[in-house]
Amino acid sequence: MTEQNVRWGILGPGGIANAFAADLKLVPGAELAAVGSRSAATAETFAARHGFARAHGSYAELAADDDVDVVYVATPHAFHLEGALLCIEAGKAVLVEKPLTLDLPTSAHLVQAARSAGVFLMEAMWMRCNPAIRKIAELVADGVIGDVASVHADFGLHGPFEPSHRLRDPKLGGGALLDLGVYPLHLAHLVLGTPASVHGWAKLTPENVDETSGILLGYESGAVAALTCSINGESPNGASISGTLGRIEIPPGFMVPRSFTLHRPGQDVETFEFPFEGTGYQFEAAEVQRCLALGELESPLVSHTTTLEVMTLLDTLREQMGVVY
Structure with a gap:
């Protein structure tokens, strides 16, 4: 082709x-x-x-x-x-x-x-295909911020949604986790891989899908990821990756960024910009x-292994939260 x-x-x-x-x-x-x-x-x-x-x-x-x-x-x-x-x-x-x-x-x-x-x-x-996210992954892999210590990310939408909405329908895979939480999880997976410890908690809707969820992941390296998602509470929708030598801040809309900043002690803040047309x-x-x-x-950016590892996390979290489709 x-x-x-x-x-x-x-x-x-x-x-x-x-x-x-x-x-x-x-x-x-x-x-x-x-x-x-x-x-x-x-x-x-x-x-x-x-x-x-x-x-x-x-x-x-x-x-x-x-x-x-x-x-x-x-x-x-x-x-x-x-x-x-x-x-x-x-x-x-x-x-x-x-x-x-x-x-x-x-x-x-x-x-x-x-x-x-x-x-x-x-x-x-x-x-994972976004130019800014790919650059972030490159910087982390090159050790620019040192060893990653933590990842923080949130994705919340303003609600509430009507009971008939697909986001509240368990037959359609409703809830915050699959629609929104998958992004913070993928970001954590991108820079830290598969966690050694997975803890999730959620407030459920009357339909028994997760309305607001909190996720804490622990890694063998000692790093942690603190992630949240909600279909009934708009959050900043930003993210940060902190390491022993610096920090990367991704602005609101972290799942489709056009820029990010690099913060390192004793150095000026660096801004990386990736303007583009369309939605992304x-x-x-x-x-x-x-x-x-x-x-x-398969793509090396979103490999089959990556998809299955993140899906394993989603299944584990849903079981802990008590969500059944």
Whole structure:
């Protein structure tokens, strides 16, 4: 695919698919090929709005479209597995909105299905593809802030949401953890890896999904990560990574930053800026295209191992919190 466009399909034309489609136009070589919905009318409206060449009235029709190379699965969490398997079985590369599925067993099943079929699969953890986050990971790996001592991150939305909202529906994987908490967890995992100790607590909604959650992770190195998420309390949505030689501060919107600051004792504060157009989804799409051009079946930025390790944490936390889907 090095000399031709990558033909994109979108499965599930909802809100996040609209943002992704708009950013896809910023990616060189990305062709807006087709969209699939359970409603032909919805697919046609979405295709017309964003300029997709074809609209399909079912997910199966999209998966069977020979003029699609890769499909972005943008359905609610509970339907990721079904949609992604449909595309994998049709030989399509797949980018699946985070989290990959609702739990570790189904995520492992999806990874194995992709590997067996020899097709590309990536969880759409756009934060890990963001230029600022990639630079932060580089600085930490190079020891610029010394040994990491702590990670602090929060992601909270102003609520409350109505009982009928998907964020409060356990059948749809509702709650703060999978929608919001996954970002602080991925940030901690990015710089510290897998923890030795996992502790989570949550206030549950009447529907038994987590409304506000606190997470404390401990690592063999002695580092800690203190993370929070909420669907009923807007927080600063910032993050910091502290080390023995300095600190990195990520401003509000840490999951899609355009800048960050580096603080070191006795030195001027350094500001790193990464301005970009759009919302930020274009970076994960570009990474998918880079991998496809090289014939890779997974991305080093969001590897299968990374996805499964974070999903293991999510399962452990949900069990501690008493959340069942």
